[in-house]
Amino acid sequence: MILFKKSRDLHDFLKEKRRRDIPVGFVPTMGALHAGHISLIGESRKKGGLTVCSIFVNPTQFNDSKDFDQYPYTLEKDIDGLEAAGCDVLFLPSVKEMYPEGLKNLPHFDLGFLETVLEGKFRPGHFQGVCQVVERLLKMVQPQFLYLGQKDFQQCMVISKLVEIMGIDTRVVICPTQRESDGLAMSSRNLRLSPSEREQAVYIHKTLRFLRQELKPGYLDDMKERAIQYLAAEGFRVDYVEIAEAETLKPVTHWDGSTPLVALIAAFINEVRLIDNLLLQDSH
Ligand code: PAF
Secondary structure: OEEEOOHHHHHHHHHHHHHOOOOEEEEEEOOOOOHHHHHHHHHHHHOOOEEEEEEOOOHHHOOOHHHHHOOOOOHHHHHHHHHHHOOOEEEOOOHHHHOOOOOOOOOOOOOHHHHOOOHHHHOOOHHHHHHHHHHHHHHHHOOOEEEEEHHHHHHHHHHHHHHHHOOOOOEEEEEOOOEOOOOOEOOHHHHHOOHHHHHHHHHHHHHHHHHHHHOOOEEOHHHHHHHHHHHHHOOOEEEEEEEEEOOOOOEOOEEOOOOOEEEEEEEEEOOEEEEEEEEOOOOO
16 A cells, blocks of 8 residues: 655656546545445445545544544554555545645535534534535545445535535445444444443444334324433433435425435434434335
């Protein structure tokens, strides 16, 4: 695996590959890699061509500075994991490299409705930060394929919208959430959980499964309320439990029995905020 810290060097290297028509797949990350990230590298490798991964803990997407300060950093292990997975290129820029003009006066992206709900509502400015960094990364890497995990359901929609509004010639490939054997969605933030918090964390997935089991046409408010109470009883501080149209993320209060739905949860265990989601008509 070749490591680049400067976008200029990465750009020159990739330009040469593009000249030879070698397709590029890209997996952007913030490090603290787990099997979910590694599965994205695997998906990219299946296509052939070149796989580029970036590790950059992007300061502009953290609305909570404590969360930024405590974001796990496991670079050596990450490099080993990427090498073992057959990743070709690691881009490891500094903040100065990504934001040479500083962190002020960054562009604003018109994300419309998507930014007003769920993560957009509870983490103001978060998706602007995601778009600021992803747009820069996409300009630098110019991949044919961009691999994202469904675990960040809303982020996948936001980045797809970014690609569309900026006219970026990249196909977004959304890959299934990777889960631990008890169902907990893999996440870098799981590293911050104590053993007892780790046990507690599984209730997020259990609650999503409860929602899938309970789903029937008609009003959904009661089951959402029961899910919130269930999580609160297990010691969570709940930001939201929502059932939304899977294609638009519009919250649904009354289900017609056919519109594809997704259930989404964000909840704190003490200081650690976890998110997860489940497509309600999927059987696995
Ligand atoms: O999902 C993440 O790890 C980040 O939001 C991303 C897409 C790498 C942008 O910083």
